[in-house]
Amino acid sequence: MDVTPNPLPLVRRASQAFAILRRRFARIQLASLIVIAALWMALGALIAWDAGSEIRTARAGATALADALSANTARVLREAEQVAAVVAMQVRNDGVAIPLAQFVDEGILKLDAFVQVGVIDAHGVLRASTLPGFKTIDLSGRENFRIHLHDPSTAPVVGKPLIGRTSGKAQFQLSQRIDGRDGSFLGVVIVSVDPAYFTELYKGLRVGRNGLVLVLGTNDFIVRAGGAGSSRGNAFGATLPPDDALRRALQQSPSGTLRMRSLVDGADTVIGYQTLKDFPLAVAVGYSTDEYLSAWRTRSAFLLAAAILLTALILITDRRTSRRAAALVDSERRYRQLIERSPYAVLVQRADIVTFANPKALSTLGATSEAELLGQPIARFEHFVHLDHLSSVGGRSKPRRQAGAAAEALEQTWVRLDGSKIFVEVTAVPYDENGEPGSIVLLHDMTRRKQAEAQRDQLFELSLDLICITSPDGYFTRVNPAFSEVLGWTADELLSRPFIDFVVPSDRQATSQAIQEHRSGAPIEHLEVRFVCKDGSVRWLAWNAVVLPDGTAYATARDVTERRNAQLQIEQARSDAEAASRAKSAFLAMMSHEIRTPMNGVIGMIEVLTRSELSGDQKDMVCTIRDSANALLKLIDDILDFSKIEAGKLQVEYAPLSVEELIDGVCMSLATVAEQRAVALRTFVSPDLPALVLSDDTRLRQILYNLVGNAIKFCGNRASDRGQVWVQARLEAAPPELHFEVRDNGIGMSPEALAKLFRPFSQAEASTTRRFGGTGLGLAICRRLVDLMNGDISVTSQLGSGSTFIVRLPLLRAPEQPARRNLPDLSGVTCFVAASPDFESADIVSYLQSAGAAASVLSDLDFAGRELPATRGPAVLLHDGRGGSVEPESFGVELAARPFSQVLITAGYTLAPAAHDENVIAIGRQALRRRTLLDAVAMASGGMLWHAAGSMPGERGRSAPPEPVRRSPNIAGAIILVAEDDAINRKVISRQLALLGYAAEIASHGKEALRMWQPGRYALLLTDLHMPHMDGYQLAQAIRGEEEQHQHPRLPIVALTANAIQGEANRVRQLGFDGYLTKPLKLNQLQQVLECWIVPPDALQSPSAPSSCVASAASTVDLGVLKGIVGDDAEIVGELLKEYLDSAGGLADDLRRHARDALPREVAAVAHKLKSSSRSIGALGFGDLCAELETVARQGDAEPLSELVAQFDTAFSGVSDEVHRLLQTVTGA
Structure with a gap:
């Protein structure tokens, strides 16, 4: 066909x-x-x-x-x-007065549509109306009357609508003029409609x-x-x-x-x-x-x-x-x-002739136009099939078309028109067009997919990582050769058993749980599991996998056994290092504690020895021993601080403090040392600093004391020139920081020495240790403390030219700043500062300007002679005093008529200005404080204002050692029980008690002390905290339990310990102790505690004895402390005592109010102020009570805080009375 x-x-x-x-x-x-x-x-x-x-x-x-x-x-x-x-x-x-109402009643008039009928007489008065009981009304003003009054016409007139005055109803009226028979006007008849x-x-x-x-x-x-x-x-x-x-x-x-x-x-x-x-x-x-x-x-x-x-x-x-x-x-x-x-190539054939080919078919088969494919017999397409698959095509298409069934898909290799090979999937579907049979052929080009699959299989086979696929029932469905290389199992062995069988038993539960938790598709990432090898060894595999909801898993694994072993070794090494560090820290802490214990014997016996009669040489040798013991104690304290830092037990406590008072206090305590070493100590605290900042007073003081002490040590006793140490505190704006700078002109350091400067137990040079001594711990401690305070410490130095240390700390302003600083107001005072090599003129000008004075620097005194006459108001000349005070006559006649005052900034150290001569005030430039300078200028200008002692740097004064005392018979009969396991310490305490006039009995451990106490013969117990059999803590708790059970009088218990850790005093008090003494015991400290707690026997029965004892000790005021600070001038001392009473009374009221309002932070802030001012006037016991009150308030413990506030009230009353008594004595009032 x-x-x-x-x-x-x-x-x-x-x-x-x-x-x-x-x-x-x-x-x-x-x-x-x-x-x-x-x-x-x-x-x-x-x-x-x-x-x-x-x-x-x-x-x-x-x-x-x-x-x-x-x-x-x-x-x-x-x-x-x-x-x-x-x-x-x-x-x-x-006539007009006709009875209209009667006419209505008689039926003469009908009012169906009318409100009323009325008659108005010639004068405008309503004279008749159909309304019963009407009254005459003057209607002369109505329009319906006036229009007829002047119009002779008798024609009816329809009026405007109105409200009737008689009827009170809405209406419009028809009115008509009434004339008499003689033509005269009789009136108007109105009909209201x-x-x-x-x-x-x-x-x-x-x-x-x-x-x-x-x-x-x-x-x-x-x-x-x-x-x-x-x-x-x-x-x-x-x-x-x-x-x-x-x-x-x-x-x-x-x-x-x-x-x-x-x-x-x-x-x-x-x-x-x-x-x-x-x-x-x-x-x-x-x-x-x-x-x-x-x-x-x-x-x-x-x-x-x-x-x-x-x-x-x-x-x-x-x-x-x-x-x-x-x-x-x-x-x-x-x-x-x-x-x-379509991604598929589509060919349509009818009667074995190709009638359609889509663009994908042209590109798949390599055709450039439809003509190369359309109209071609379908048999020709067999030439596209590769010879390897031609046998599967022969005789397959025609029977399928005749049966009307689709041909099943085949994967074949085809040859394109250009001769290249492609891998396709071929499917044929029967197709009927207008009764003529045909088919649709679909070609799917799978060349790239096949190439990708080949690459995937190659990657799967050659990968060094383990790759596998598991089925939902937990079996491997495919594994790559890496499995056999790592685990030793063959692929058939792995596929024949559930994969969980190859997991170490202790890891199986975690593995199964991870697979179940990730069945939603979330990937399993780095799951490390131990697998058992064929030889019995164990390998760590780190898995990454995706588990599908049906349980199928795609996973890769990597052998991390070596890394895990290395990690275990690192962890073990870290653990060993940490254990060694802890052991070292514990050893250092224990050793420092054990060293302080025998030091009690050394220093205690030295104090006892100084009370005996000694020759001059013997006293000199005892002083040498005492200095050596104190140096050794400082060394022990450094070791203790370092060990606490290393052990992580040292904490920073932030509280409001004055940077100016801090630096003044540090430099005041070191001024004598600087004088002894011929070192000029210069200080400057920027007036721009806030009055109060938040920081740790104790730790910051420790840092500055160490840095300033080192600077004095390394630039002192110079043969060539005088040593110089500058201590400055300034404010940095961006970022807001406190900068503390300590600079000296000492020996300096080399770059090699700087590299190891902050290492513990090291100094810059070996020769430094031999020459200056020290452990090398000080700067290491400073570095750790600065780090704890989130700051930074740096140093610059040049060998032979000195060093500069800078400490940078974050600026934390105290939330409550004082309204004004308690400093003199120098407004209106003109100051001239003569330049001098002995002080920093610019710093002095800054101080003066901060107080309101007009200040400037003069190059020499001759220049002052030209400038002073032009000033108004008080004028003050500040100079170094070389050659004495300046006489006005030396500047000429013109200046001699211009009065001025002088402030001599001379060598040495003074706490208060002193009158050198008339109009001449002298102060020492050593560690010169801003207050001292401003007070001197205020005195010189005639406007001196004395300030409360509470604003002065609170430094505890030193009183003379207590003299031996004799007790009255009843007091002498009070025996002190001492519990101490160290034989030397027992001997030292016995000698100290005997020296103070007390009798003592000794127990070598806690159990023996408890047995000795039970008869109740003792007035006080002094106990060490660390003893065999029963330590001091257990002893105190046992005694307190016995007292409560048997209603015994409370025995005062005072702890003796070599542990100088902060907070230990509060801890022992919470455990039932009444007092706390740190070894080595100082004789005056021991005496104060004994005088507090040793009372007559009849007073022991009073439950209020402890608080009254505390008040008695805290009420003592040693006037020698204040005189040691400001001198013996009775007027100055009296003025300061008076100012203390004024300021302390207000602070005490504030403290009581804050305590009532449960505001412990505010209580701590007030106690801090009272502590400083009280110690300055010599109320040392009361200052200690305020310090303890401050510590407890910061910890927020309500119960001990309320007890201490009660003691505070009693003690402050005693201090006030004592200050009043001293004030009368000093002033003679």
Whole structure:
């Protein structure tokens, strides 16, 4: 059969058919739109005609009603004329005072539509009325009277609407003049018409609910009556505005119709109007548009609904037709796109001839045009099949076509027209076109996928990492060779058992749990699991896997056994290092504690020895021993601090402090050392610093003491020039920091020495240790403390030129700053500072300017002679005093007449300015404080203000060692029990107690002390805290338990310990101790505690004895401390004592108030201030109580805080009394 192939593809023919179909549907849609338009045009014309018909009917009805109402209104008015004529005749006959009410009763007058009938006499007074019981009223002012008074006509007049003065009702009146028989004016008869008569009458008219009926004048257009329509208002008395449509219509025609807005409610109304012939009135009747068009609206709504329904039916039909057409077009488009854009090559053959090939078929087979494939016999396509697969194709296609079944997909290698090979998947589907059998052949090019699979398999096989796939039942379905290389198992062995069998038993539960938790598809990342090798060894594998919801898993693993072993070794090494560090720290702490214990014997016995009679050489040797012991104790303290830092037990406690007071205190304590070593100590605290900052007073003081002490040590006793140490504190703005700078001109350091400067147990040079001594711990401790305070410490140095240390700390302002600093006000004072190599002139100027003075630096004193005469007010010259004070005459006659004062800044150290001569004040430049400088200038300028001792740097003064005392018999009989395990310490304490006049009995451990105490013969217990068998803590708790159980009097217990850790005092007090002493014991400290707690035996029964003891000790004031600070001037000492009383009283009140309000931080701040000021005046015991109160308040313990506040009240009362007594003694008052 000769079949001519049709070169037009099936898709293109289908596209033409659907184009024709689209045009047909478009014509149907156009016809539907025309029908809908015609329908709505006809409907609009019909509705418009119907509306016009309704309007015409309403106009006709309104006209007819207006004619009828005009006739009725005219009738009523004629009746009113007749009544008026009858009344006028009676007046002419009987006079104006006729009985009209009687006429009504007798039926002579009928008042159907009338409110009343009345007669007004010639003077305007109402003389007769149909209203019963009327009273005469003057109506001469009414218009209906005045119009007849001047008009001789007797024709009736229709008046304006009004409210009757007699009847009190709304009405309009018809009035008529009454003349006598002789023509004289007798009066006026009035007939009042009731508008309600018309209203009631009009209600019977069918004008609708919102209709309108009006009676109005044609000359004044005022409504006389109106109504009808239940929803309308009453227009009675209203006047038609000039632009009203009804008014214009009445002016133009006596009758007619119009459409207008109602004057009553503004509604659209059709009105018919008619003018009365014999009266100046018109009647108007109106229909509401809303009502007379209601029937039309109903009909129109029905017609519109029908039209809408018909339109909707047409549109729905058209829509459905359009949708079917669009669906067919869209289906054709999708079919065309599916074929043309299909990722599969599509060939269509009919009668064994290829009739269609999509673009993918052309590119897959390497054809450049359709002509190379279309029209070709299908048998030719067997040439595309590679020879290796040709046998599977032969005889396969024709039987499939005959059976009408689709051929199953085959994967084959084909050869393209250019000779290259491709790997395809071939599928044939039967196809019938117009009764002619054919088929659709689909080719899927799988060349890239096959290449990717080959690469994947190669990666799977060659990967060094372990790769596997597991089935939902937990078996390996595929593993790569790396499994066998790492674990030793063959692939068959791995696939034959569940993979969990190869996991170390202790890891199986975690592995299974991880797989279950990640079945949602979330990846398992770095799950390290131990697997058992075939040889029995264990390997660590780090897994990354994805588990599908059905349980299938794809995973990779890496052998991390070596890394795990290395990690274990590192962890073990770290653990060993940490253990060694802890052991070292514990060893250092223990050793420092053990060293302090025998030091108690050394220093204690030295103090005892100094009380004995010694020769000069012996005293010198004892002093040497004492200095060596103190140096050794300082070394032990450094080791203890370092060990606490290393062990992480040292904490920073932030509290408000004054940087100025801190530096002044540190430098004041080191000023004597600096003098001894011939070192000039210069200080400067920037006035820009806040008055109070938050920092740790103890730790910051320790840092500065170490740095300043080192600077003095390394630049002192120089042979060539004088050593210089500068200590400065400044404020850095960005970022806000405190900068402490300690600079010296000492020996300096080399770069090699700087590199190991902050290492513990090291110094810059070995020769440094031999020359200057020290452990090398000081700077290491400073570095650790600065780190704890979130700061930084740096150093610059040059060998032979000195060193500079800078400590940078974050600036933390205290939340509450004092309103003003307690410093002199130097406003108005002019100061000249003569430059000198012995002090920093710029720093002194800064101090002076901060106090308000006008200050400047002079290059020499001769320049002062030229500048001083030009100043006003007090003038002060500050200079180094070389050659003594300056005489004014030395500057010439002009300056001699200008008085001025001088401040000599001389060598040495002073705490307070001293009068050197008249108008000359002297101060020492060694560690010169701002307060001392400003006080001196204030004194020199004549405005000295003394300030409270509480604002001075609080440094504890030193009192002379206590002299041996003899006890009264009852006191001497009080025996002290001492519990101490160290034999040397027992001997030292015994000698110290004997020296102080006390008897003692010794126990070597806690159990022995408890046994000795039970008879109750002792006045006080001194116990070491660390003893065998029973330590001091257990001993105190046992005694307190016995006292509570058997109601024994409370025994004062004082702890003895070599543990100088901060907070230990509070801890022992919470455990039942009453006092706390740190070894080595100082004789004066021991005496103060004993004097506090040793009381007469009869006082031991009083439960208040402890607090009174504390108050007694705390009430002591050693005036020698204050004199050691400011000198022996009685006036100065008295002034400071007075200022202390004034300031301390207010602070004590603040402390009590804060304690009542449960504000421990505020209590601590006040206690800190009182501690400093109290120690400065010599109230050392009270200062210690304030220090303890400050510590407890910062810890926030309520119970011990309340006890200490109670002790504070008693102690402060005693201190106040003592200061008052001393004040009287000093001042002689």
